Amino acid sequence: MFRAVCRLQWKASFTAVALIAVAGFIVPLLAVQRAGFAVGDRRAWDLVTMLAAVESAGSLFQILAIMLGLTLSVSAWSADHQGDHVYALTLPVPRWYYVLLRFGAGVVLILPVTLAVGLGCALAIQGIDLPAGLRSYGTAITLRFALAALVAYAATFALAAGTKRTAALILGSLVAVFAISELLAMVGVGQGLLTTLMVGIFARPGPFEILAGPWTLIGV
Amino acid sequence: MNYAIETTGLHYRAGTTFELGDLDLRVPTGSIYGFLGPNGSGKTTTIRLCLGLLRAARGTIRVLGHAIPAETHRMFARVGYVPERPHLYPTLTVREALDYHGAFHPRWDAAGATGLLRTFGLAADTRINRLSKGENGKLLMLLALAQRPDLLVLDEPTDGLDPVVRRDVLMAVIEFVSESGATVFVSSHLVHELERICDWVGVMDRGRLVAEVPMHSFKNGIKRLRVRNAPAQAGDMPFVLLARERADGASGTEVWVVRGWQPTMHQYFEGIGAVLQDVVDLDLEEGFVELLRTARSPREG
Numbered sequence: 001m002f003r004a005v006c007r008l009q010w011k012a013s014f015t016a017v018a019l020i021a022v023a024g025f026i027v028p029l030l031a032v033q034r035a036g037f038a039v040g041d042r043r044a045w046d047l048v049t050m051l052a053a054v055e056s057a058g059s060l061f062q063i064l065a066i067m068l069g070l071t072l073s074v075s076a077w078s079a080d081h082q083g084d085h086v087y088a089l090t091l092p093v094p095r096w097y098y099v100l101l102r103f104g105a106g107v108v109l110i111l112p113v114t115l116a117v118g119l120g121c122a123l124a125i126q127g128i129d130l131p132a133g134l135r136s137y138g139t140a141i142t143l144r145f146a147l148a149a150l151v152a153y154a155a156t157f158a159l160a161a162g163t164k165r166t167a168a169l170i171l172g173s174l175v176a177v178f179a180i181s182e183l184l185a186m187v188g189v190g191q192g193l194l195t196t197l198m199v200g201i202f203a204r205p206g207p208f209e210i211l212a213g214p215w216t217l218i219g220v
Numbered sequence: 221m222n223y224a225i226e227t228t229g230l231h232y233r234a235g236t237t238f239e240l241g242d243l244d245l246r247v248p249t250g251s252i253y254g255f256l257g258p259n260g261s262g263k264t265t266t267i268r269l270c271l272g273l274l275r276a277a278r279g280t281i282r283v284l285g286h287a288i289p290a291e292t293h294r295m296f297a298r299v300g301y302v303p304e305r306p307h308l309y310p311t312l313t314v315r316e317a318l319d320y321h322g323a324f325h326p327r328w329d330a331a332g333a334t335g336l337l338r339t340f341g342l343a344a345d346t347r348i349n350r351l352s353k354g355e356n357g358k359l360l361m362l363l364a365l366a367q368r369p370d371l372l373v374l375d376e377p378t379d380g381l382d383p384v385v386r387r388d389v390l391m392a393v394i395e396f397v398s399e400s401g402a403t404v405f406v407s408s409h410l411v412h413e414l415e416r417i418c419d420w421v422g423v424m425d426r427g428r429l430v431a432e433v434p435m436h437s438f439k440n441g442i443k444r445l446r447v448r449n450a451p452a453q454a455g456d457m458p459f460v461l462l463a464r465e466r467a468d469g470a471s472g473t474e475v476w477v478v479r480g481w482q483p484t485m486h487q488y489f490e491g492i493g494a495v496l497q498d499v500v501d502l503d504l505e506e507g508f509v510e511l512l513r514t515a516r517s518p519r520e521g
Contacts, residue, residue: 004324005320011312011313012309079309083305083307084307086305088305089272090273090296090301091293
């Protein structure tokens with residue numbers, strides 16, 4: 001049963017997942033290449049600039065993780081939405097179990113992309129002679145990518161599973177929060193409400209924190 | 221009598237315009253039950269309620285002995301459902317759709333499914349989003365039949381299909397029922413289609429079940445009578461008068477549409493001083509139309 005659901009998820013999302021996997025493989029190679037670590041003559045470069053270049057490329061990992069989560073969750077539910085969930089609701093399994101199967105199938109598809117990222121990281125740092133005091137974080141980046149993709153997937157999966165009404169409600173709430181924040185900022189009260197909210201979601205200890213902050217393949 | 225589907229006092233309201241009122245539906249086990257009604261009469265809503273896809277405001281539903289909605293998923297292990305609109309995953313091929321469906325259904329008949337693929341002329345490697353409407357209808361029927369269900373629920377299964385496909389689909393249903401003895405609950409507004417296959421009929425109109433009878437009694441009981449010199453007040457009738465109209469081109473002659481007719485009832489007309497000139501059998505469609513007319517504006521004899 002789970003294998004059948006995995007196959008369905010794969011068929012619905014394989015093009016996007018394959019593209020993200022390719023990108024995940026290339027990003028670490030490009031990051032190292034652009035920063036100049038792979039070039040023999042390191043004297044021409046300033047280490048700070050090199051690390052900044054690696055860190056800058058690292059933000060692509062965040063984007064890829066979010067894209068992967070979003071792709072998997074949207075593709076998990078889009079066909080069901082089109083058919084008003086009739087097919088899923090008429091399967092002889094409890095609804096919670098079906099949702100779990102669909103969620104699990106998405107998680108399985110995070111694995112090959114994570115593998116591509118890990119392979120890319122391993123190849124990128126293989127053979128480069130890091131200056132004293134610098135370390136590579138290939139495994140950490142790979143694990144972080146997997147967790148970030150999982151968090152993004154879980155959050156968007158919950159949203160995508162809802163009805164259009166639920167989606168409209170959530171979107172409406174976000175727009176309302178943004179509008180109130182802007183209005184308050186205009187009259188000089190409660191400045192930075194949106195910023196506070198974003199900090200609350202992404203920076204404070206919590207699952208979304210993994211998506212924020214620097215992603216450095218090479219650091220001190 | 222055992223019932224495959226049994227509802228009691230079922231009530232459902234959708235917005236302010238549609239209401240399903242106190243529906244007591246009983247589908248005998250082993251029957252082919254035709255669920256008739258004009259568009260918007262509540263057939264699909266009733267089916268969705270019975271399958272736990274909608275929640276009733278009040279009332280009870282039992283399908284194959286399972287309480288709905290509490291035991292919906294257990295019920296679906298024994299129920300094949302062909303909905304009004306196709307709902308399959310468009311990225312799958314026909315073969316993949318069969319495999320997917322079969323993975324969930326404990327009584328899946330893989331060999332039977334392959335046989336039906338040939339019967340229906342469906343190519344296994346065609347993607348579902350490339351199937352025509354008729355092919356989609358056949359695939360939905362195939363999936364429902366290969367589950368080997370105890371109850372087959374078909375919601376307008378042949379709506380919009382060409383006559384050849386329609387015949388193929390109905391033949392497959394008849395063959396399945398003759399082999400398995402399963403109950404079939406089929407909704408349609410194509411009355412002639414149901415007339416050929418059903419042994420029970422339920423008629424919905426404006427959210428109410430206006431008739432639920434064996435097909436033979438529905439068909440045989442509704443007659444068109446040609447009556448001469450009938451008095452305006454016709455007294456107590458031994459049958460139900462559905463319609464009474466003046467006949468064209470003959471003064472003093474009327475056409476009566478009645479339900480519950482028996483041959484011995486001609487004596488009634490002698491008793492009221494009228495002459496019964498002719499008794500004509502109505503087919504199901506005519507009977508259905510007359511029944512709806514009566515349900516909407518009841519007449520008294």
